[in-house]
Amino acid sequence: MTTRIPRRSLLEGLLAVGAVGCATREVATPATPATAATAATPATAATAAGNQSQPPADEWQRVRGEFDVSPAWNHMSSFLLASHPRPVREAIEAMRKQLDENPPLALHTHEDPTPVREAAAAYMGVRAEEIALTDSTTMGLATLYLGLPLKAGDEILTTAHDHYVTHESLRFAAERTGAKVRKIALYERGSAATAEGMTEAIAKALTPATRVVAVTWVHSSSGVKTPVRAMAEVVARANQGRAPKARILLCVDGVHGFGVEDVTMADLGCDFFAAGCHKWIFGPRGTGVLWGKAELWPMLRPTIPHFGQEGHKAWIQGQPAPPTNASMMTPGGFHSFEHRWALPAAFAFHKGIGKAKVAARIHALNRQCKEGLKAMKHVTLHTPLEDAISAGIICFEVAGMTPEALMWKLIERKIIATTSPYATSYVRVAPSLLNSEADVEAVLREVRALA
Ligand SMILES: Cc1ncc(COP(=O)(O)O)c(C=O)c1O
Numbered sequence: 001m002t003t004r005i006p007r008r009s010l011l012e013g014l015l016a017v018g019a020v021g022c023a024t025r026e027v028a029t030p031a032t033p034a035t036a037a038t039a040a041t042p043a044t045a046a047t048a049a050g051n052q053s054q055p056p057a058d059e060w061q062r063v064r065g066e067f068d069v070s071p072a073w074n075h076m077s078s079f080l081l082a083s084h085p086r087p088v089r090e091a092i093e094a095m096r097k098q099l100d101e102n103p104p105l106a107l108h109t110h111e112d113p114t115p116v117r118e119a120a121a122a123y124m125g126v127r128a129e130e131i132a133l134t135d136s137t138t139m140g141l142a143t144l145y146l147g148l149p150l151k152a153g154d155e156i157l158t159t160a161h162d163h164y165v166t167h168e169s170l171r172f173a174a175e176r177t178g179a180k181v182r183k184i185a186l187y188e189r190g191s192a193a194t195a196e197g198m199t200e201a202i203a204k205a206l207t208p209a210t211r212v213v214a215v216t217w218v219h220s221s222s223g224v225k226t227p228v229r230a231m232a233e234v235v236a237r238a239n240q241g242r243a244p245k246a247r248i249l250l251c252v253d254g255v256h257g258f259g260v261e262d263v264t265m266a267d268l269g270c271d272f273f274a275a276g277c278h279k280w281i282f283g284p285r286g287t288g289v290l291w292g293k294a295e296l297w298p299m300l301r302p303t304i305p306h307f308g309q310e311g312h313k314a315w316i317q318g319q320p321a322p323p324t325n326a327s328m329m330t331p332g333g334f335h336s337f338e339h340r341w342a343l344p345a346a347f348a349f350h351k352g353i354g355k356a357k358v359a360a361r362i363h364a365l366n367r368q369c370k371e372g373l374k375a376m377k378h379v380t381l382h383t384p385l386e387d388a389i390s391a392g393i394i395c396f397e398v399a400g401m402t403p404e405a406l407m408w409k410l411i412e413r414k415i416i417a418t419t420s421p422y423a424t425s426y427v428r429v430a431p432s433l434l435n436s437e438a439d440v441e442a443v444l445r446e447v448r449a450l451a
Contacts, residue, residue, distance in 0.1 A: 060361065063353060063433055074415040074439050076429040079220075079256060079393060082282045083434070087349050091342035092284055099338055110341045113308075113330065119344035120277075120289045123351070125264025130297075132290040132329040133340060137255040138165040140274030140290035143329060144251060145169040147300035148212060152178030155209040157202070160185045161219040164421065166253050170214055179211070190222030190382040195389055199230040206238045212249050217268075218256035221422040223383030223393040225261075228252055232269030249296070255279055259350065260391045262359040265291055272296070280362075280392065280432065283346035284339030290329065298323040307332035358433065362392045365431035365440055369394055372444035378451045382426055395426035398450050403427045406450075413446045 066085040069075050075083075084092065098106040117128035124131075134140040146169065150156070156170050160183050170181045184205045187193035202213060213235055218225045228250075235250045242248070251272040257263075259280025265273060272292040277283030292300075301324065305311060308327045314320065322328075350358055367387070373379045373396050382395040398406050403419040406427045410417040418428050431440050 060433075060436065064436065066349075067434055069434060072414065074442055075434045076410075076431065076439070076443060077416045077418045078432045078434045079279050079430040080418060081285060082278045082280075084284065085282050085346075085349055087345045088282060088284060088342060091345035092338050095338035095341045107337070110337065111307075113327070113340075116340060116343050119347040120291075123347040123355075124273075124289075124291055125266055126291055127294065130291055130294050130326055132292075132326045134274070134276075134288040134290050134331065135286045135335065136278070136288045137253060137274055137276040138169075139331060140276075140288050141165055141251075141253055142169045142172070143303060143331060144272050144274055144290055144292075144300070145173040145212075145214070146176065146303050147324075147329065148173060148177075148249070149299050149301065150174075150177040150179035150211060153209060154179040154211040155207060156181045156212040156214060157205050157210050158183050158214040159201075159216070161187075161221050161224065162214065162216045163220060163253060166214055166216060180209075186226065187224065190219070190224045190395060191380075191384055193222075193224045193384055193389055195227040195230060198224075198389075199227050199234055202231050203234045203238075206234070206248065208246075210238070210248050211246070212251060214251050214253075216253040216256075217258075218260070218391045218393060220256055220393060220428070221395070221420050221424070222426070223390055223395045223428070225257065225389050225391045227389070228268045228270055236269075256393055257391055260359060260362050262355040277343055277346060281346050282349060282433075284336075284342050286336050286339050287343045287346075290326075292326065292329075294326075297325045297329065300324045300329055302328055304331035304333065306330050307334075353433075362432060363387050365435055365437065366390065366392055366394060368437060369429065369431050369440045369443060372440070373447065376448055376451065379447060392432055393428055393430045395420060395428050396447075397426055398447065401450070409450065410443070410446060415443055415446060 066087070067083045068089070069083045095106070095110070098109070113133055114128060116133060117131045120131050121128040132140070132143070134143065142165070150173060154177070156174065156179055158166060158170055158181060173179065174181045182205070184201055186198040186201045213231065215226055215228070215231060217228055232250050235248050239247050249272065250270040252268065252270045252274070254273045254275040256279065258275035259282065272290065274288070274290045276288040278285045278287055306328045308330065310322050310325065310328050314322055367385070370381060370383060370385050373394070374381050374385065378399045380397045380399070382397070383393065384390045397403065401409070403425045407417045407419050410427070415429070419425050420428055429443055
């Protein structure tokens with residue numbers, strides 16, 4: 001698993017994204033000019049995609065204009081790592097200046113994380129005290145799963161579709177506690193997944209030993225969006241009559257729905273939710289959140305000492321540590337604070353557009369892309385068409401081509417596609433706020449040409 005950051009000089013002509021991170025490789029100069037990553041939005045396309053709640057086309061052009069992405073490329077993988085939109089860049093720069101001018105004073109001014117937690121909480125529809133700040137989805141999941149009070153005989157139920165970081169965090173937790181991890185399939189083929197089938201699979205797999213259900217909201221392996229709400233109801237039913245210590249917790253890797261869907265944590269109904277803010281939220285790179293219901297935090301055991309008041313005060317006074325809360329689950333140490341402190345600008349960016357409009361826009365572009373791909377005989381689409389069980393990631397195959405070869409073919413045509421970093425790998429495109437209908441059309445044109 002390599003993570004190589006492309007040098008700037010390479011960016012103009014070559015880029016590939018694969019594995020868990022990025023890999024670069026040189027490709028021949030494309031024979032055709034760049035696709036219309038910055039082309040004007042066709043006035044008709046949004047309506048053609050069937051969405052009435054879209055703002056005027058020029059508003060989406062304005063949104064795209066906030067990003068500094070290279071116009072030489074059709075950016076179809078912005079879900080991997082965010083390009084910072086202008087307000088986020090400006091907020092980072094303002095914080096960086098303060099840190100460079102006087103680091104201790106900047107720390108003193110901004111060390112209270114309340115504004116950051118409040119901004120995230122408002123976006124998620126929760127209370128600020130229920131949020132721990134992290135650097136990534138990975139950090140949030142590891143902090144959570146390694147902090148759970150598991151023991152030998154307990155069972156963690158997870159699925160075959162989750163990301164490496166969920167599976168590995170669970171493995172680490174199991175090795176330390178003696179709990180067992182059980183993996184089930186929620187569907188055989190992503191394109192044939194159903195909300196009922198996925199919910200039933202969870203319901204059937206619960207046992208008296210189950211303590212944790214660890215799922216992913218949107219699978220980056222297939223583009224399938226899981227019915228978290230329905231799963232929460234199944235878990236709630238199973239919890240009826242269970243003693244508090246035997247209660248099942250529903251824990252979610254939410255990163256690929258966060259910044260896409262117009263929902264709150266109450267809508268999802270889960271117990272814990274981890275997400276990076278450097279993907280669909282377009283927050284500063286190296287930021288993330290871990291949310292949990294207020295009453296559940298005391299059961300967790302921190303792994304990394306936090307830098308807030310609670311634990312430190314007890315340590316100074318030689319007192320026992322107070323019960324864990326979300327603040328104490330925020331890993332301490334100094335961070336890239338200019339990024340963390342600038343995070344509210346990203347939530348404000350989403351709020352400025354409107355969560356419902358963001359969701360409608362991403363779904364409309366994805367629908368356009370999936371319908372186009374589905375109509376091609378040489379393409380196998382692995383992501384469901386229905387909005388209810390898909391979001392912003394599309395996985396597909398082209399007959400006779402390996403995912404790698406297809407990805408490179410698209411990159412040669414100036415389309416940033418990725419391959420999914422899983423044992424069974426597909427090519428992915430992810431139309432987002434950075435894209436226009438013309439960008440989607442350009443993808444379809446290039447894939448069509450591969451017939
Ligand atoms: C489903 C899923 N979870 C977690 C991650 C890791 O996210 P982060 O970079 O925020 O740790 C990824 C991919 O990057 C992913 O696809």
